[in-house]
Structure formats: structure tokens, C-alpha cells
Amino acid sequence: xxxxxxxxLLAIGLTLIWGVMNxxxxxxxxxxxxxxxxxxxxxxxxxxxxxxxxxxxxxxxxLLGMFIYxxxxxxxxxxxxxxxxxxxxxxxIFLSNLAALIWTPDFRSIGHTxxxxxxxxxxxxxxxxxxxxxxxxxxxxxxxxxFLRNTRTGKAILAVEMxxxxxLMIGINAERINSLSFGIGSALTGVAGAMLATYYYxxxxxxxxxxxxxxxIVALGGFGSxxxxxxxxxxxxxxxxxxxxxxxxxxxxxIVFAMYLFTVWIRPQGLRGx
Amino acid sequence: xxxITGKQMAAGGxxxxxxxxxxxxxxxxxxxxxxxxxxxxxxxxxWNVMGGYAGMFSFxxxxxxxxxxxxxxxxxxxxxxxxxxGLVAGGFISSLLAAAIGYPCSNLPGHYFAIASIAFAEIVxxxxxxxxxxxxxxxxxxxxxxESLAHxxxxxxxxxxxxxxLGFLLLAVxxxxxxxxxxxxxxxxxxxxxxxxxxxxxxxxxRYRLYAIMISAFLTSMAGTFYAQYILYIDPDxxxxxxxxxxxxxxxxxxxxxxxxxxxxxxxVLVPLSEYSRAWLGYKGTGMxxxxxGTLITLISMYRPExxxxxxxxxxxxxx
Amino acid sequence: xxxxxxLDVQGVSKYFGGLQANEDVSFQVKKGEIVSIIGPNGAxxxxxxxxxxxxxxVDKGRVxxxxxxxxxxxxxxxxxxxxVRTFQIVQVISDMTVLENVMTGGFLRRTRVEDVRRKxxxxxxxxxxxxxxxxxxxELTIADKKRLEVSxxxxxxxxxxxxxxxxxxxxxxxxxxxxxxxxxxxxxxxxVVVEHVMEAVMELSDRVIVLNSGRKIVEGTPKEVVANPExxxxxxxxxxxxxxx
Numbered sequence: 001x002x003x004x005x006x007x008x009l010l011a012i013g014l015t016l017i018w019g020v021m022n023x024x025x026x027x028x029x030x031x032x033x034x035x036x037x038x039x040x041x042x043x044x045x046x047x048x049x050x051x052x053x054x055x056x057x058x059x060x061x062x063l064l065g066m067f068i069y070x071x072x073x074x075x076x077x078x079x080x081x082x083x084x085x086x087x088x089x090x091x092x093i094f095l096s097n098l099a100a101l102i103w104t105p106d107f108r109s110i111g112h113t114x115x116x117x118x119x120x121x122x123x124x125x126x127x128x129x130x131x132x133x134x135x136x137x138x139x140x141x142x143x144x145x146x147f148l149r150n151t152r153t154g155k156a157i158l159a160v161e162m163x164x165x166x167x168l169m170i171g172i173n174a175e176r177i178n179s180l181s182f183g184i185g186s187a188l189t190g191v192a193g194a195m196l197a198t199y200y201y202x203x204x205x206x207x208x209x210x211x212x213x214x215x216x217i218v219a220l221g222g223f224g225s226x227x228x229x230x231x232x233x234x235x236x237x238x239x240x241x242x243x244x245x246x247x248x249x250x251x252x253x254x255i256v257f258a259m260y261l262f263t264v265w266i267r268p269q270g271l272r273g274x
Numbered sequence: 275x276x277x278i279t280g281k282q283m284a285a286g287g288x289x290x291x292x293x294x295x296x297x298x299x300x301x302x303x304x305x306x307x308x309x310x311x312x313x314x315x316x317x318x319x320x321w322n323v324m325g326g327y328a329g330m331f332s333f334x335x336x337x338x339x340x341x342x343x344x345x346x347x348x349x350x351x352x353x354x355x356x357x358x359x360g361l362v363a364g365g366f367i368s369s370l371l372a373a374a375i376g377y378p379c380s381n382l383p384g385h386y387f388a389i390a391s392i393a394f395a396e397i398v399x400x401x402x403x404x405x406x407x408x409x410x411x412x413x414x415x416x417x418x419x420x421e422s423l424a425h426x427x428x429x430x431x432x433x434x435x436x437x438x439x440l441g442f443l444l445l446a447v448x449x450x451x452x453x454x455x456x457x458x459x460x461x462x463x464x465x466x467x468x469x470x471x472x473x474x475x476x477x478x479x480x481r482y483r484l485y486a487i488m489i490s491a492f493l494t495s496m497a498g499t500f501y502a503q504y505i506l507y508i509d510p511d512x513x514x515x516x517x518x519x520x521x522x523x524x525x526x527x528x529x530x531x532x533x534x535x536x537x538x539x540x541x542x543v544l545v546p547l548s549e550y551s552r553a554w555l556g557y558k559g560t561g562m563x564x565x566x567x568g569t570l571i572t573l574i575s576m577y578r579p580e581x582x583x584x585x586x587x588x589x590x591x592x593x594x
Numbered sequence: 595x596x597x598x599x600x601l602d603v604q605g606v607s608k609y610f611g612g613l614q615a616n617e618d619v620s621f622q623v624k625k626g627e628i629v630s631i632i633g634p635n636g637a638x639x640x641x642x643x644x645x646x647x648x649x650x651x652v653d654k655g656r657v658x659x660x661x662x663x664x665x666x667x668x669x670x671x672x673x674x675x676x677x678v679r680t681f682q683i684v685q686v687i688s689d690m691t692v693l694e695n696v697m698t699g700g701f702l703r704r705t706r707v708e709d710v711r712r713k714x715x716x717x718x719x720x721x722x723x724x725x726x727x728x729x730x731x732x733e734l735t736i737a738d739k740k741r742l743e744v745s746x747x748x749x750x751x752x753x754x755x756x757x758x759x760x761x762x763x764x765x766x767x768x769x770x771x772x773x774x775x776x777x778x779x780x781x782x783x784x785x786v787v788v789e790h791v792m793e794a795v796m797e798l799s800d801r802v803i804v805l806n807s808g809r810k811i812v813e814g815t816p817k818e819v820v821a822n823p824e825x826x827x828x829x830x831x832x833x834x835x836x837x838x839x
Binding site: 455456457460461463464466467468470471473474475476477478479532 | 649685699
Binding site: 080082098215216251260268 | 379382390393394523527576
């Protein structure tokens, strides 16, 4: 259930990218994977606790995001819509298989960290890593909210999201905002990756499912709506877990997808404006 | 679309002759690659009807491919129904399902529609993975019957399979060509431009979108049945997965979305490339072939998004 | 009387959220007339068109065409009955030639491709675009695109043609050409025109209807309407009162 908060964080990143430049980043989940691996290797090779890898991941993925925007995505922005959809598929396949090549497809996990173990509260066992992840996700999300509302750059990003034409007219540099947004969106996956690495299995193809779920969340929250993504993420987390209890766990994903379909049929704009 | 000129007929005839003769001089693996090429070409042509022409970018075609494969196989295994009848049955089921899903999705703008198609296909895959009646994750194995056309099964050589799938491809191309030069084709392209302008022109947008989706689903399903009869084993992970849907889109995009023969060219480039690279590089389990594949997709999207068919027709025009 | 009455709009009202776009608008159009609907920006002209042609649902009122109630019918059904509209921002199909664009309209009434092609060529000759029939639609100038739009409409053999601001942004020569085209069209179909270009309105219209803030305020011949002080006030705003008194 708490996984929903991580979903929220990821979805905020994805919806930011979508809202600003209309790109569906199918590689979002694979960025998460890279974040997770980065934390893993920092832990395995340098003994860095995943908690401390959060800022490192954020910076690394931020740079990766900006790099990919600058050298790949920006080139297809003027092309046909189909190309924009497909190019991120290409990046996704490239990244996940490159990871499999370099790091082998094996599953890995991080054993003992600063904050691990379980907390026993009157019989209810809470996993500390999951708890920390949830709190961390909420804090980061709040941080992003604050950033977008209260800093100059953040407000510029919101402006472009709301009305690109108008923003251009008042002199906002759209290209810079684009690459910044892609960077920030990716940085968020780095943060999420660092935290997830403390309790989730780490392997090259972990990004696939996360990515797909993220899309459903973004659509549910309303493409481009940060608050919507946050709420929808929690919602999907709850539905997924409930679905796992009520029905067969293997249907969890199908339920999320069905939720997406019903939402866009009944209320295409998602939670936006509710 | 203008009517075909004499020169184009000659060129087409030459290519067809090439296709007919090529397998006779190829190794079984080469024949296999060509069969897969034609299979994806059929799916690409089918995708084009709804995507290239009517503007509905589906990333979930694998669902229909799989349903086609499963329908004919299930009917064969359980009721001894001929695969040829199973092929038609699968086509109908796929079309109806496509219409059922397509109807509520009628007004979804491009990106929402794309994700909806993925969501739908994934639901289908998950359902089939858990559905005991069709074998769940273990899938279905098609029983070995005596080799014959009626049984849609051949053991001694791949050649009959080759010519059958080539026949299917010609059928798909004929359907696509007919659609593109008829009222439906014009209406599809109006819909692609904008729903508003289509309505102004008197087009019943919902109905014509359904036509596009149903035709596309039927043809894709047909390819699925062929696959089942050819490989003789199907499971959700081999016929219903997202990578298959993506490859279908790529084939159409690389060749030229919105053209009749584009996907054939796209498939002729993409499928041998991925099959041969998997044979040479993939067996080591390194995934190098997929890295190349991913790079290729990215590069194509960046530098040649409109596909190569346009370039080829230009060449033909200049050369003659 | 009812024979020559083509369009009968009765008390149409349309709200968007809190905004009243059309309020109790009624008017009639007879066969063979050219009627202009004018008014300042935001008066509700385009909304009225959309209500008549099925693009918006009306909240109150009825629309009758040749005696038949067509209120809230689907756009394509209304087109089939004989009402065709164009849009303020000219829309053509971009990956088709001029001829193909017109053919798409022609498929409404004919089925054989050859028949449709012939009709399309007829229409293009009529509207003066026949020389450019193989051009891609996007290559045309704005003026030619507007003529193409009218051609597409004509291929659908409408009885009532509703042109939404077809003359905005044209040079005097282009304007003249479109005016001539509309005159030619009148012989075969009725035209209702929404226009800001007063020159065209004065020249073409048999009758003019003036909308302001969603309501019909004046109706009459062009001369009558132009002389009406209410109309002046609508266009120039309340300032006129203060200044002119």
C-alpha cells in the first residue's frame, strides 16, 4: 500500500515531462532502474548507504535526463507524433538491455542498511525500509510542490505547462525549460530508485512494469497535473494492494490497467479539476 | 491514391517473382526469417489501416495476434475444428473485441489512445496467463497431425508455409489497397486530420473508426493463427507481449506509415536484422542484439520518422 | 410559405458553465436568400452555427430544417440532410491534394470513385481552383484554402451553406473573388454568412441579423441595420452613448 507513495513520486516526474513538452517517456521506468543500480553499486563497492545515495542519484539522473533530452528527444520534437512515441521505446530497450549486458540479468538486493529491519507496533509489523521510502517520497513530493510554486524556475515550468504559447511570448526560454523538466523528472526517478533499492529486487528489467503503471497513474491524475499524479499514485497503490488481497495477486496489474480504461472512458481528464 | 501505372506493375511483378523464387534457393533458416518477415509485414499493413490512415496509433496489436493464435488452436484441440475455420473464427472474435474496446475509446486523443491500447493488450495477456482453460502460462501445444493443406500443417519442408503466408500477405495488401482507394480510405484520412473536419464532411466518425479497428484486428488475428500452425506452440509470453506490438508499429513506421507497401519494406529491413543479430549475438545471452535494436529504433525516430517508402518511390520515379 | 422556408431557428439558448453564449435566438432563412449574421466579437455567432449544425447541444429551443426537427442531431446526420458549415479557422486535409480534399466531400452523395472524381473536378472548375487540383492542400494560400473549403462544401451538394467568417484576412482582390463565388453559389443553394467584413455583408446580403452578447438585437435589410443606433452601440460599446449624446 505504501508503494503508492513511490508511485506518486515517479508519476510526478512523468507528468511534469508530459505537461511541459507533450512527451510520453516510455523509458521512465528504466531511469528508475538505473537509479536503483547506482545505489546498489555505491553500496556494494563503496559501502555507501542507500540513504546517502539519494542526492547522488538525483544529480546523476538529472544529468542523464538532460543529456537524453538535449541529444535525442529534442530532435524528434518537431517530427511526427508517432516518432515521439516510439523514440522513448527505443531508449527503454537500449537502456534495459545495456544494463543486462553490463550487469547481467541477475536479481540483486541490498542486505543490511542503516535503517532496516521491522518495527513492531502493537502486533503490526512495519518494514522500516518501506516506511522510510514512503516518508522520503512524501517529503520529496512536497519539496517539488514547493519548488514549482515558490521559485522563479519552478514558476516558469508551471507557466510552460499551462500555456506554452503564452510562456514563449513573455520570454521564457522553452528549450531550457524542456531540458530542465526532463532533468527534474528523471532526478525524481533517481530519488525513488535509491529508496526502492533498500527493499526491492534490483534487476535490468525492473523498469518495465513500473513504467507502465506510471502511465496509468499519470493519465488518471490528468496528464500534466502534479497534484493529480500525487493523488492518483496513492490511489493506484491502494487499488493494487487491495486487488491483490481480493483477487489473485497475479491480476494486480490488470486491475490497474482496467482502472485506467474506465477512468478515461468516463472522465478523460482524470482527476484534474475535481 | 492514383491508379497503378504500367511501370509500377512491372516492378511489382518483378518483386513478386523474386519472393516466389527466393525460398527455393535459401536455407531453412533463411526461409524461416522470410516467413517471419511476411508475418510482421501482414501485421504492419493491418496496423497501417487504423494507424497510418485513420490516425489511431495502437500499441496493443499483439492482443489480436494472440487471440487469433489461441482461438484457432483452442478450437482445434478441443473440438477438432479445422484451423482454416479457426482462422476465420479468430478473426471475428478479434474484430468484435476490437470494436467493443474501440467504441468507448472513440474520442480519446492520440496519447491516451496509445496507452489505452497498451492497457487493453496487457489485460488480455494477464487474463490468458491465468486462464486454465487455455493453458494459462504453459500455453497450448498444437497436436501433430498428418501433413496436409487441410490440416494447415507441414513437417517435411517450410515451403508450403512460406507460400501460404505470402498469400496472406497479398490478401492483406489487397485489402489495404482497396481501403486506401475507396470512400473508406478518404474518410479515414479525414478522421486522422481531425474529428471536426471529418464531421463537417459528413463522416460518421465513430462508425468509421470502428471499421478501421475491426479490419486491422481481423488481419492481425489471421497472422496469429498462421503463427500457431507454424510454430506449433503458443503461450502468452510468445504471442501477446508488448515488444511484439512495438515491433509491429516499428515495421509500419520504418517502412512508411500511411502507405500500402511501406510495412512490407519496413519488415524486410527490421525482421531479418533482428533475427540474424539474435542468431549471431543473442545466443550468448548478452542481449547485444537488443541493444542494437533499441539504438536502431531511436535513430530511425530521430532521423527518418517518415519511413523509407517515400525515398524508394522517389528513386523509382527518378530511375525510370 | 412553408415551402420556401428552409431553416427555422426557434428560441435557441446555449450556456457554457456560467456564460450564456446564446440567449433565445430565433430567425428564419428562406430558400435562395443570403443572410448575414453579424455582431461584435463574442456575440455568439459561431456558437449559434455550432448549435444549428449539431456540434453543440442546445440547452433550450429548437432547430427545424425543411420542417424537420433537427435539434441536437449528430453533425454528420445534419450534413446528410443538407446543411454544410465551414469553420472560422480554415480546415483542410493536409496529406491530400486539392482534388482529393474535394472528393472526400463528394463521397457523401456518390459512391463510385469515378463519379466522385468527376463531381470534384466540376466543383473545382466552378470555384476556379481546377488548375491547382494536384497541389497538396497545405501549399495553397489562405485565400485559396478558403476557396477549397467552399469547394469541399459544394461537393456535398448542400441546400444550406453556412460560412463562418470565410472572408477574414483576404486582400481586396481575393475578397472580390470570394464574393463572386458566393453569388454563383446562391443560384444553387442558400447561404448564411457570418462576417466581419462589412463590405461583403452590404453587397451580398438580402437580410442581416445582428447578435450581441448572445441575443439577437436587430434584423433587417443591410441599409436598415447599418442605420440602427442599437447596432452602433453594440459595436462601439457604451462609450458611444457618452460621446454621442
